[in-house]
Amino acid sequence: MKLNLSPAKLYKSLNLTIFTAVIVFLYIPILILVIFSFNDAKIITSWKGFTFKYYQLLLQNTDIKYAFQNTILIAVLSTLLSTVLGVLTALGLENKAFKGRKGIQLLIYIPLVIPDILMGVSLALLFNFVRINTGMFTVLIAHITFCISYTIIVIQSRLEGFDHSLVEAAMDLGAKPAQVFWKVKFPLMMPGIVAAALLAFTLSIDDFIITFFTSGRGFDTLPIYVEGTIRRGAITTINSLSTLMITFTLFLVVVSKRIRKIIL
Amino acid sequence: MSDIRLENLSKDFGSFRAVENVNLEIKSGELFSFLGPSGCGKTTLLRMLAGFEIPNTGKIQIGNKDITQLPAYRRQVNTIFQNYSLFPHMSVFDNVAFPLKIRKQPASTIKSSVLEMLSLVKMEDQHAKYPDQLSGGQKQRVAIARALINKPEVLLLDEPLAALDLKLRQHMLIELMNIHDLVGITFIYVTHDQGEAMSISDRVAVMNQGKIIQSGPPDDIYERPSSIFSAYFIGETNLISGTVSQVHDDYIELKCQIDKDEFLELDSTMHFTPLPGKELTMSLRPEKIAISRSKPRTQDDINFVRGTIEDILYLGTHTQYIVRVGKLRIRVFSQHKRVYFDEKALDWEEPVWLFWHDSDTWLIDEVASDTSPSGSDLEIASPYSRAVKKLGNQRI
Ligand SMILES: Nc1ncnc2c1ncn2[C@@H]1O[C@H](COP(=O)(O)OP(=O)(O)O)[C@@H](O)[C@H]1O
Ligand SMILES: [Mg+2]
Numbered sequence: 121m122k123l124n125l126s127p128a129k130l131y132k133s134l135n136l137t138i139f140t141a142v143i144v145f146l147y148i149p150i151l152i153l154v155i156f157s158f159n160d161a162k163i164i165t166s167w168k169g170f171t172f173k174y175y176q177l178l179l180q181n182t183d184i185k186y187a188f189q190n191t192i193l194i195a196v197l198s199t200l201l202s203t204v205l206g207v208l209t210a211l212g213l214e215n216k217a218f219k220g221r222k223g224i225q226l227l228i229y230i231p232l233v234i235p236d237i238l239m240g241v242s243l244a245l246l247f248n249f250v251r252i253n254t255g256m257f258t259v260l261i262a263h264i265t266f267c268i269s270y271t272i273i274v275i276q277s278r279l280e281g282f283d284h285s286l287v288e289a290a291m292d293l294g295a296k297p298a299q300v301f302w303k304v305k306f307p308l309m310m311p312g313i314v315a316a317a318l319l320a321f322t323l324s325i326d327d328f329i330i331t332f333f334t335s336g337r338g339f340d341t342l343p344i345y346v347e348g349t350i351r352r353g354a355i356t357t358i359n360s361l362s363t364l365m366i367t368f369t370l371f372l373v374v375v376s377k378r379i380r381k382i383i384l
Numbered sequence: 385m386s387d388i389r390l391e392n393l394s395k396d397f398g399s400f401r402a403v404e405n406v407n408l409e410i411k412s413g414e415l416f417s418f419l420g421p422s423g424c425g426k427t428t429l430l431r432m433l434a435g436f437e438i439p440n441t442g443k444i445q446i447g448n449k450d451i452t453q454l455p456a457y458r459r460q461v462n463t464i465f466q467n468y469s470l471f472p473h474m475s476v477f478d479n480v481a482f483p484l485k486i487r488k489q490p491a492s493t494i495k496s497s498v499l500e501m502l503s504l505v506k507m508e509d510q511h512a513k514y515p516d517q518l519s520g521g522q523k524q525r526v527a528i529a530r531a532l533i534n535k536p537e538v539l540l541l542d543e544p545l546a547a548l549d550l551k552l553r554q555h556m557l558i559e560l561m562n563i564h565d566l567v568g569i570t571f572i573y574v575t576h577d578q579g580e581a582m583s584i585s586d587r588v589a590v591m592n593q594g595k596i597i598q599s600g601p602p603d604d605i606y607e608r609p610s611s612i613f614s615a616y617f618i619g620e621t622n623l624i625s626g627t628v629s630q631v632h633d634d635y636i637e638l639k640c641q642i643d644k645d646e647f648l649e650l651d652s653t654m655h656f657t658p659l660p661g662k663e664l665t666m667s668l669r670p671e672k673i674a675i676s677r678s679k680p681r682t683q684d685d686i687n688f689v690r691g692t693i694e695d696i697l698y699l700g701t702h703t704q705y706i707v708r709v710g711k712l713r714i715r716v717f718s719q720h721k722r723v724y725f726d727e728k729a730l731d732w733e734e735p736v737w738l739f740w741h742d743s744d745t746w747l748i749d750e751v752a753s754d755t756s757p758s759g760s761d762l763e764i765a766s767p768y769s770r771a772v773k774k775l776g777n778q779r780i
């Protein structure tokens with residue numbers, strides 16, 4: 121076989137190599153995790169045979185069940201609230217006549233760069249200071265706090281590309297301000313809103329550090345529970361739990377793709 | 385019927401006056417154009433009519449209803465926006481149905497009116513498409529259908545053809561005229577393109593720096609410009625400064641300096657009566673001037689000028705000559721008619737006679753100044769010829 125190394129070909133094969141490497145490094149660990157969740161052994165050292173045992177254990181475990189319910193509850197509520205607040209804030213900041221616009225915009229960016237641990241500690245201190253008992257309520261507040269910056273920015277970026285003449289066109293055709301909003305502006309913001317909501321949801325499900333500082337004892341979310349369990353060395357149910365979570369995430373990705381297609 | 389009346393309409397942006405004291409009456413059913421250079425306030429004027437800008441002073445009336453302060457959604461006025469502004473998340477059908485849905489009309493009525501409107505603009509077979517699947521011309525048609533479906537009293541069009549290519553522009557222009565004839569409502573058309581405005585309109589208002597300079601039927605504005613601006617902006621013209629030397633019953637004698645102590649004696653019919661000694665400007669359209677090697681037969685009401693050909697531009701349908709008369713450069717358009725070709729073609733630096741009818745020396749009661757397009761420079765009949773002259777020099 122003749123080796124034909126034209127620059128374009130070289131570039132192409134290099135591209136392919138890098139792509140493959142990235143895929144391998146990203147997904148091999150996940151694949152191993154999934155495979156070993158079916159391993160019939162107490163610790164991951166070698167393959168001992170196929171089993172569903174740990175999935176059964178998982179389903180029987182009430183702690184996990186509660187942690188899962190908590191996670192979902194917090195994720196849904198914080199997504200809902202941070203998205204609604206994000207929409208309102210983004211719309212409010214659109215008003216160029218509003219004086220404090222620049223300052224608020226800065227305040228919105230800051231939480232994105234503050235380390236999670238700082239945010240967690242400061243929230244914990246705050247809750248302590250105003251004497252709110254840690255628990256579901258404080259976790260919810262914390263999650264909304266760190267999600268809202270993201271939702272605002274995602275929605276703002278959608279609004280930035282918004283053609284204001286569409287609003288005028290709608291008014292021109294007889295739409296009152298409320299109708300303009302609901303029939304034209306809101307539908308066109310929708311992809312941004314959905315993207316913001318999905319982002320908030322994943323951020324919330326995923327969060328460990330801030331939750332750790334604001335949950336206190338007795339309110340575990342899945343990440344907190346997983347960390348505790350691993351610390352105690354019981355790793356097997358965690359593999360199966362992670363596999364389920366991966367499946368769920370994949371499902372979310374597919375759904376979000378669908379939603380986007382429908383909306384756009 | 386519902387005529388539109390604009391009274392003392394002005395609009396300021398900060399300290400900048402975008403529209404100044406516009407007074408105008410637009411008849412119901414008319415196709416009326418605002419014509420002016422970019423930035424002269426056409427869009428601002430249209431936006432006041434649509435309800436997107438509130439005038440600082442003045443009044444807008446449709447019929448005997450004062451709509452000056454009425455919000456856009458309450459006006460029986462619809463707009464075709466410069467970039468069409470179709471709703472990207474709605475199909476063609478839904479875009480056109482939008483004004484009816486807003487008014488909660490029954491679905492059956494909506495369907496039949498939308499299809500009727502779409503067939504008016506020849507888009508009925510495209511109703512399921514989305515705006516990003518349409519060409520510029522098709523978007524325009526949808527925008528027209530959407531704007532007309534509510535049966536507004538007035539349709540506003542802001543440079544509707546600017547985004548289309550030349551062929552399509554000519555085609556859409558005719559189509560717009562047809563649609564205007566069919567629906568019979570008032571169209572107010574804004575453009576900086578004199579060709580569009582002249583060909584489509586019943587009447588034109590020429591605008592400059594926020595003010596209406598002149599309004600009237602296209603031929604009136606072309607043949608009888610009331611100011612240097614409208615003479616210069618519409619079509620092409622030679623602007624010559626002169627002084628009234630004698631006023632007769634039916635014509636005026638004028639004197640124009642064409643060199644240090646050389647003067648040209650021109651005659652003009654008059655549409656106003658200036659006093660002797662008054663300085664004014666004459667507009668002489670290039671196509672009204674005849675050019676010949678031999679001196680024509682002397683007639684009472686004809687002006688003769690002797691000059692030298694400085695430049696010749698062959699333009700297919702006609703030839704443009706630049707003729708030097710003293711310090712003046714006069715532009716002449718001459719059509720190629722075989723029947724007049726009794727002599728051999730005119731040549732560079734050839735002495736020629738220019739002649740035209742007295743009534744084609746159009747008087748403008750204005751002195752050319754630095755700010756007017758002809759400049760204070762007597763030497764150049766119009767600034768355009770400066771470029772032409774340069775071109776000519778290069779060739780020689
Ligand atoms: N919202 C605005 N704020 C400030 N100046 C404006 C605004 N709209 C238009 N202008 C100014 O008013 C003038 C007329 O603008 P416009 O009506 O758009 O002109 P045209 O449509 O004839 O090109 C321009 O000089 C423009 O810069
Ligand atoms: Mg404009």
